[in-house]
Each structure stands twice: as structure tokens, then as C-alpha cells.
Amino acid sequence: MVSGRGRSMPLFATLAMLYFAQGLPAGLLGKSMPALARDAGLSPEWIGLLALPALPWALKFIWAPWVDRWGSGGPDHRKRWILACLAGVVAVLAVAAMLPQVWLFGAGFAVLIVMLFLLNLFSATQDIATDGLAARLLTPRLRGLGNSVQVSGYKIGMILGSGALLILVGWLGWQATLFTVIAMLLLVALTAWRFDEPLEPVRPRKPVTLRWWLRQLALFWRRPGLAVWLLILLGYKVGDGFGARMIKPFLVDSHWTLAEIGTLDLVASLVGLAGAGLAGLTMMRLSRRVALFGFAGLQALSFIGWWWVASWGVDA
Template identity: 45%
Template structure:
């Protein structure tokens, strides 16, 4: 594939797909918990919303079939994306047609069922979208592609999270959610017009020979057999470890220092926008720096950002300082995430792109979730300051694994590309 900069049409296509994934995620993660509680729904039932995200973790189990099976009429990735995004649109439109008193009352289980279907469709679509992204972008420009992934997804979450909460009072539930469904439909236009069969024809000779029950084992065994793959997985699992350890305790620390819900909401919005900017900056720099230098530089900034949170312990009243450190941390987080995702794409095999990327992403998210779950215990034991400094030290130490991977014996080709 040519190393030329992707066309504007390609960039619009990828941005639209990832923004479409962020829209239902923002609705589920940010808007619905508020609305459910306002309608008196029990906290235990609101907590079930977290379980609805299981398809995002389990998609690794069916991802190989998405790489293997293609639609002769719609194309390979497009043949998955169009019907799955259509399913999400229909579910969200269905929510918009129902009265909130019904959904948050007697119809609560219908709401949860529709949301589970939305997550299942969106998570499966994500595999196909990631595979399409890897095939569309040359190595040099995968940082920019992942900027669109991170930025588009966060934009979608802001629209259906903060945006929907702002619109609910003046517009009402039905019209507000209806606008989300309409925006999803609009975002389907670029993939509908994309001529995948002509530009990216399916190459079945490079895929698995059969799609039977043994496909899952054969697919991932082939991935793990690649030279240096185990060393790279060590990088994937640990690169965001410091951030995962420290970031869950940022808001609790500010709450303990008297920050109100509204103040935290404003900080979250500003931080999200900073994260989008960081992702875009990281993608542009990745094209110039390459994988190794991007991972080292952005990873160091990520570690510094989370360690700097220790400066806010007891300083919550200094609003300017809080914003400066929080925005810096989010910019660094966006840059480091883009670098990691772009580097992950380098290890994806032809016609195995979706599942190969999914395995790496799922492994990273699983460990991050487990580590994040322990952050509260560590904060109680070490204090907020000790936790943030320790998380920063961990973030710096894991950069040694990045160097070890690129400098390992037989990695001359990887280092020259980096």
C-alpha cells in the first residue's frame, strides 16, 4: 500500500465510523445513569449498566469469523458494518419512540435488553472497523488514523453524554434521543458510499482455510507464533499500567476536597476536549517520529501527567492549577493511546487485521480494568499522593519493556521501521 497521506474521504469515513461508536457509548455510560436515578431507579439496577459492556470484552471470541466471512455483495468489512450499524440505529430509534416513564419503570428490562443488543452490535462492528482501518492506512499514517479513532469516539460520547443531558430539559427524551438516532443515520452515509469491493477486495487466500469451530484456536495461535509477539504483548499489557492505576482516583480526590458535581462536569468536558486535541497531535507526531520514539516520548509524558496529580493533594482550591494538570494529563493520555494503538496495528496480519487488533486491545483493557479496580485500595493504603507518584514511577519503568522489544535480537527490521 502507498505511504501517501490518506485522502480526505478516507479520513471522513474513519472519523464517521468511530464517532458512530461513541454515540451509544456516551448514552449508556453518561446520560442513562443520571436519567435512571432521576426517575427513582434503584442503584443496584443502575449498576447493571456496567455488565451491558461485556460484549466489548468478549468480542475477541468471535472476532476471527469477522475476518474470515465476507459479503459478496457489500464487501468484507462493509458487509459487517452496515447491518450492525443499522441494528444500533433501529435500537436507538426504538428508545426514542417509547415514553421515558415506560422505559424507566415497567419497561426497564426492555431498556436493558435493547442496550445489550446495542453493545453487542457496536462491539462486533468495532472489530470490522478496526480491520478496515488497518487495511486503509499505511504504517506512517496509522497514528493519524488512531487520532480519528480516539477523537471520533470521544466526540460521539460528548454529544450523547453531556450534550444529551443539556438537551433533555428543553427538548424532552423522545426528541433528544431521536436526534442521536438521526445523527447515527447521517454518519452511515460515508460507509454506504465507500466502494470497498473495488478498493480493498477480500483476499480469502490469506485468511483461514475453514471457518469451523477450530478457527478461534488457529487464528490466535498463528498470531502468537509471530516473531517477538510475546514480547510485544508485554508492552501492550503494561504500557498504560500507570495511567490505569492512578486515573480512577482523580475525581474522588477532588470530591474529597469539596468539588461539586457541576464543577466536576465542567472539568470532565474540558478534559475530554483536551484528550481529543492530544489524540490529534499524537497522530500527527507519530507520522514524523515513528513507533519507538512516539511510544517512549508519549509514554513519559503520560507518566509525568499522572504523577503530577500528587501536586493537587490539598490544593483543590487552586482551580487554575487543577485545570492545568488535568488538561496536561488528558493531552498526554490521548497522545500515548494513539501511539500504542498505531503500534498495535503493525502486528496485524493481512486478512486477520480485525481479530489481531482486537486481541491486543482486549488484553490491554482487561489488565487495565483489573489494575484500576485496585486503585481505591492502594489510595487508602498510600494516600492520594503516594498512589499518583507510584503510578508515575510504574509508567516510567514500563518504558524499559518498549526499548527491550525494539532492541531485541532479530528486531533490526522493526527498529528501522520505528
């Protein structure tokens, strides 16, 4: 495990870059694509299908045990998974860059859905390996800071994958923008490749079989209080998922340009990044229960604001 602060800095830098790489596709799918699709003339019903490619993030627990165990005990166990997933993301983006934007958001929309699904499959699998790397190498004392690095890196990736990407599409076009994203991901891959992952000690483990997996899944669902936490998490994410995904198409319908939408999203994302940085300080002063319900109330107020804007209109 990483113990000294000086020794932990290369790990923190690597984790920040890896979570940044996961935030890029998430911003592309969740924020940029709805705006680009609406700008291309797709109806809101078709835009709603853009949520389907995010399924790997919800289902990654299915193959997480295999990622954690397959290749364990060998050199660079998780690094090899991470590099393979980054290669997959780069390959998908390279193919997307070669295809006309007009075709992808028109006759080739089904191809776009498949490509976005693969993008999320690779990113979700990378997340499993990256989380495993962080959990293994960070001591309990450093995990709070590690979580801040995770959120901040992911948020920065989302900023570039959403607001900044929309601005770049307006300036550079579809192909040049995607190749810019590919260049950033290759830098992340280089950072991961140069990271020296300590050899994982070999421990006797039962083979990952379907029977073992079903037994572990049953134990997970029997945890006390799990149903309550699932309701809380659903309440947090369902509203955010339904509301945030349609904000960009709404702004397109209100005659905002992609550059203006990107600028607004950039400002909002920077505020979110600052909030992630302040979260740790807030948790030191508030109890978890107060923080949970307090911030849930603030989130509800933000959607009330969007309801007001949708009811009364907004000009570009």
C-alpha cells in the same frame, strides 16, 4: 491500498464518521446513562449494573475472525457489515425512544440493560469491520494519521453522546434527543453507503472453525510479554472504569442539574479531544516508556483530585 494524500481524504472522512458513530453509544452508556439513572432515583448498586452491557467490547475477539472472513472477496465486504451494524444501532435507539424514560429507569430497567447490550454488540462489531477497513486501505505511512482520525472521531462522538446529550435531554426531552441521535447516525450510514470500498483480492484461506479459532487464541496468549501488557492495560482501564462511571451519580447527589453535568462533561471532553490531537506531537519528542508512565501519573493525579472533592464536598 490508499497511497496518495488526495485519494486518502474520502477514506479519512469516512473513518472519522464511522468512529464518531461508535463514540455516540459509548458516551451514552458510559457517561449519560449513570447520570440519568441517578437522576431517576436508582441506587449506586443498580447503576453499577450499567457496566455489564459493555461486555461485547471486551469479548469481540471471539467473533472478530468471522467478521473478517465471512463475505471476504465479495464487493463491499466490510461496508455491508458496517451498514448492518448501524441499522441495528438505529433500531435499538428507535425502540428506546418509543419507551417512557421513567419506565426504563424503573420497572423496565432489565429491558434497558438488554437494549444497551444490543447497542454495544452492534457497535463493537462495527468497530471490527471499521478497523479492518482502515488496516487494509491505509499504508503504513498514513496509519499514524489514521489513528488520530480514529481517536478524534470517537472522542467527538463521545462528546455528543455524553455532555451534549445530557444538555439536550434537559432541553428537548428523552424522545426528541434520541431521535436527534438517530438522525446523526443516518447521516453516518449515508456516508458509509456512498463510500466506494475497493474490491478485496480473493486469497486462499482456511475455513473459520472452532478448532482453528482455539488454535489462534492459544497462539495469541503465548506471545512474549503479553502478560505484562495485560497488567498495564488493566491498570490503566480499571481505575478509569470504576472512577469515571460514578462521577456523574456523585454530581447528581451533589445537587447538580443534568444540564450542569452535561456542560462540565462537554468541557472535559473538549480537553480530552485536544489531548488526543497533541498525543502524536508528544510521542515525537518522548519515548513510549516515558509517555506511558508520565501520562499514567497524570491520570492518577486526576483521581486524587476527585477523591479530594468527594471528601470535602462540591457545590453546584
